[in-house]
Amino acid sequence: MTDAPTPQWTARTVTCPACGQPARYAADNPWRPFCSARCKQLDLGAWASEAYRVPDPTPPAPPDDVPQH
Numbered sequence: 739m740t741d742a743p744t745p746q747w748t749a750r751t752v753t754c755p756a757c758g759q760p761a762r763y764a765a766d767n768p769w770r771p772f773c774s775a776r777c778k779q780l781d782l783g784a785w786a787s788e789a790y791r792v793p794d795p796t797p798p799a800p801p802d803d804v805p806q807h
């Protein structure tokens with residue numbers, strides 16, 4: 739066992755995925771990698787609505803007016 743100190747986060751600046759502005763990526767930014775709570779909400783909204791929508795696995799019902807012999 740070593741008693742090496744817990745590595746501290748190195749604060750750095752990243753690009754906010756939502757607005758493209760510089761965002762502080764550090765332990766004191768709870769919204770990382772976003773720049774703000776608003777941007778995080780925007781991204782979550784996109785995620786939930788359509789950007790990452792899961793396709794409906796159920797195929798459309800076949801027409802039942804096709805003669806079956």
Ligand SMILES: [Zn+2]
Nearest residue numbers: 754757773777
């Ligand atoms: Zn942002």
